[in-house]
Amino acid sequence: MLHRPALTLRRRAAGWALGLLVLGTAAAHAQSALAVDEIAPGVYVHVGAVAAWGPANDGDVANVGFVVGERCVAVVDTGGSARVGERLRAAIARVTPLPVCAVINTHAHPDHLLGNAAFAGAAGAPAFVAHARLPQALAERERHYLNAVQRDFGVPAGALVYPTRTVDGEAEIELGNRTLVLRAWPTAHTNHDLTVYDRRTRTLFTGDLLFVRHMPVVDGNLRGWVAVLDELRRLDVARVVPGHGAPGTDFAAMLAPQAAYLEALLRETRAAVKAGVPIQRAVDEVGRDIAKPWALAELFHRRNVTAAYAELEWED
Secondary structure, three states: OEEOHHHHHHHHHHHHHHHHHHHHHHOOOOOOOOOOOOOOEEOOOOOOOOOOOOOOHHHOOOOEEEEEEEOOEEEEEEEEOOOHHHHHHHHHHOOOOEEEEEEEOOOOOHEEEEEEEOOOOOOOOOEEEEEHHHHHHHHHHHHHHHHHHHHHHHHOOOOOOOEEEEEOOOEEEEEEEEEEEEEOOOOOOOOOEEEEOOOOOOOOEEEEEEEOOOOOOOOOOHHHHHHHHHHHHHOOOOOOEEOOOOOOHHHHHHHHHHHHHHHHHHHHHHHHHHHOHHHHHHHHOOOOOHOOEEEHHHHHOOOOOOOHHHOOOOOO
């Protein structure tokens, strides 16, 4: 079900003002359009740089995409900066003159939604759509996210664009002879994960419920994420766009490495807690072997162990 959250005037005004600023200065700061691939008829994806976590790419580290209907276009995630969002807008304009009627965010992490600013504006702005719990999550971490993006990617911090519609359960967006199904999931990668499914091509945008090559990041609930992966395996999909890493058609094979990592993280952390291993030691010792194949393990694995330990320490 789609809901229209009661946004504060301050946040709405901030989003519109930033949108006008971005639109007004886009020509002055012209960027080349993002490279996109048409992975299915009318479904376009730009794959972010998995291992380039730094200031060289303006926050272009997450996958972004768009789906073209007969009436309008829906965007799925917008990247880690307004600059990436501008380049995504340019890519859409090269493909179709149709307007963007929806910008869908799969979750609140800044590498997936700071590009929203490029699509905001006082007139003709699309609906910004997300999980019903995303506005609260974004409000609680707004300052942290903006500081982190400035620190990690060297991009200017600005106001965040909040959703104008939210999803609790399932909802549909009609693009003109093309329907997208949005599903809000229980707590997994975050407590506000949303997937986007294009019925026509059976293409699933998972957001960060699925990482490929990039180390998975636990920011919600490890046990919940393992359970959600079991549900994802049962979906009827022809192709999958993960939050990070290359799209593919073998969903089971794409899920397998992440499932193995999360299950081993769960098993080994649980054993450490039961054995009375203090968290400082657990962070150094748990999962060293299972972390090795993943890109950016040095940034995220120890954090994952910390989150898992905190979750499992009070397990019955």
